[in-house]
Amino acid sequence: MSGNHxxxxxxxxxxxVACQAWVQLARGLPPEPDTEETxxxxxxxxxxKQYAAGNEVPYGTPIPMPGDFKVDYDMIHGAKMWxxxxxxxxxxxxxxxCERIHPTDCWGxxxxxxxxxxxxxxxxxxxxxxxxxxxxxxxxQLIAYATGILxxxxxxxxxxxxxxxxxxxRAHHKDGPIRRWKVLASQLRGLVNKAHTAAMRAxxxxxxxLQAHTVPPQATTGAHCVHCPARGVCETYQHxxxxxxxxxxxxxxxxxxxxxxxxxLAILQxxxxxxxxxxxxxxxxxxxxxxxxxxxxxxxxxPTSSRLEWLPNVTEAELLAFGQLVGKSIYKPEPPxxxxxxxVVTPTQAVKAKIIDPAVISEYAARQxxxxxxARTSTTEARKAFGANPA
Numbered sequence: 279m280s281g282n283h284x285x286x287x288x289x290x291x292x293x294x295v296a297c298q299a300w301v302q303l304a305r306g307l308p309p310e311p312d313t314e315e316t317x318x319x320x321x322x323x324x325x326x327k328q329y330a331a332g333n334e335v336p337y338g339t340p341i342p343m344p345g346d347f348k349v350d351y352d353m354i355h356g357a358k359m360w361x362x363x364x365x366x367x368x369x370x371x372x373x374x375x376c377e378r379i380h381p382t383d384c385w386g387x388x389x390x391x392x393x394x395x396x397x398x399x400x401x402x403x404x405x406x407x408x409x410x411x412x413x414x415x416x417x418x419q420l421i422a423y424a425t426g427i428l429x430x431x432x433x434x435x436x437x438x439x440x441x442x443x444x445x446x447x448r449a450h451h452k453d454g455p456i457r458r459w460k461v462l463a464s465q466l467r468g469l470v471n472k473a474h475t476a477a478m479r480a481x482x483x484x485x486x487x488l489q490a491h492t493v494p495p496q497a498t499t500g501a502h503c504v505h506c507p508a509r510g511v512c513e514t515y516q517h518x519x520x521x522x523x524x525x526x527x528x529x530x531x532x533x534x535x536x537x538x539x540x541x542x543l544a545i546l547q548x549x550x551x552x553x554x555x556x557x558x559x560x561x562x563x564x565x566x567x568x569x570x571x572x573x574x575x576x577x578x579x580x581p582t583s584s585r586l587e588w589l590p591n592v593t594e595a596e597l598l599a600f601g602q603l604v605g606k607s608i609y610k611p612e613p614p615x616x617x618x619x620x621x622v623v624t625p626t627q628a629v630k631a632k633i634i635d636p637a638v639i640s641e642y643a644a645r646q647x648x649x650x651x652x653a654r655t656s657t658t659e660a661r662k663a664f665g666a667n668p669a
Contacts, residue, residue: 286477288376288386288422295418295473296502298480298495303508310507310562315408317345322353322407329357330364330390338590346646348587351621353407356447360405363445363456364390374426378470380477388423393431400427400463403443414444414457421469428463435463501548504555510563515556565652580653584646586625592642597622597633606633 285301286294293300312320321341328335335357339349364370368390376384392401402420406412414420420442428435441460451457479495497514509515564574588597594608601608608622625643628634634642 284383284385285481286380286384288379288384288419291379291384291418291422291473291477293502293506294480295476296500297498297506298476299497299514300506300508300512301480302494303497303512304506307507307511311565312344314345317343318347319407321345321347322356323405325349325353326357326360326405326407327370329354329361330368330370352448355621356405356407356445359447359455360403360445363403363443365392368392374423374430376422376426377429378425379422379473380481382483383481384422384477385426386419386423388420388427391423391427393427393433398433398438400424400431400433400438400440401443402427402440403445406444406446407448408446409449411449411451412444412446414442414459416469417442417444417459418469418473421466422473424463424466425470433463435467438463440466501551504551504558506555509555510559561652568652569650576655578653578655579650582649582651586639586643586645588622588625588643594622597628600628600633604633606631608633 321343324341324343325335335349335354337349337351337354341347341349369388369392370390371387373385373387376386388402389405390403393399394401402424404412404417404420424440424442427433428438428440439460440463441458444457445455446457447455449455497512499515503509503512503515506512506515564577565579567574568577568579597608608628623631623633625634625639629636629639
C-alpha cells in the first residue's frame, strides 16, 4: 500500500460502481475544502472513538480536530450508541486490503469489526454522523471491507455469515438509527463481481503505463454526481446540468395524465440532484478564487455567525434553577441517556421558552467567532462597489 488513500477506496466504491470515469478525472485535482458538515462529522467520529475505547469525554471538552468544535450532547448521544453497538474486543484502526475488489489499489480502515468463530459470523458495524441516509442493504463500502476480512481470515464464504450494521444517530429512518443486514457471505459474490468489474474499468493494473490512445471509461451522470470530487471538471456532468436548466426553463401549459406526471416528476427529482451537485462544485471553485484574492462576478465572501452557546462556567444546576423559577424544564424532549435526561436546551431555545430573559442571556451565553462563507452579491451591493449611485 502506498500513499494515505487508496485509488479505489472502499468509502468511494458506490461512486466507482455508478461511474468509472470519476477516478481518472479526479486524479491530480486539489482536495475539496472541508465543509462545516464534514468537519463536524470528523469531530463526532473522534468522540465516538474515545467512548468506544472507554474514555467518556465530558460535555464541553475541546476536540483536537479542525473546526474548533467542542463535545456536545448530540455527539455524546451518538458516541454512546456507537460504543454499545461496537462492544468489546472489536478490531479497529487496522487497514484492510480488498484484493477481490482491485488486486493492487483497494484498501481502507473499517470503523471496527469482530469475528465469532463459534457462530461463524463476521460482524461489521460502521458509524455515520451525517443526516443523509446511508442504507445498510448492499452498502458497497462495507461489502468491500467484508471481502478483505474474509480473505484475511481465510474464511469459507459458504459457511460464514456477515452482519452489516449502520449506526446513524441523527438520520431519521423508518428502521431507526441502528440498521442491520445479515447475509451468507457467498450471496455477496454477484455484488463483489460487479464492484470488481467497475474498479478494473476505472483503474486497470499498470494504469500509469497505459498508452495515451487507450479509451477512457465512460462517465455516467446520476444522483451520485452530487458528491463526486470530479464534478467540477466533468464535461459529461456539465452538459447534463445544462440540459436540465434548458428543460426546466421551458414553459409547460399542458395538464399531464397521472402516468406522465409520475415519469416527469421522477426525472426532475433526479435532475435536481444533478443541479445540486453542480452548484456545490462551482461554489467550491468560487470560494477558492475569492480566497486567492481573485474577483468572482456576483459573489463575495462574508463572515458567518456561529450559534449561541452556553459559556463554559454555566452549570446544569444553574440552568435548572432558572427553569424551576418559571416552572419549565431545561431539558430537550428526547429519550434520556442511560436513564438520565442530560440534554439541556440551547441558549436560543431557553430564550424562546422564556426560561431566561433575553436581556440577560449575554451573561450566560455567547457566539464564537465564525469563519467566512460564500455569499451572493446583490445588484445594489455591486453598484455601490463600483461607485454607482443606487436608483
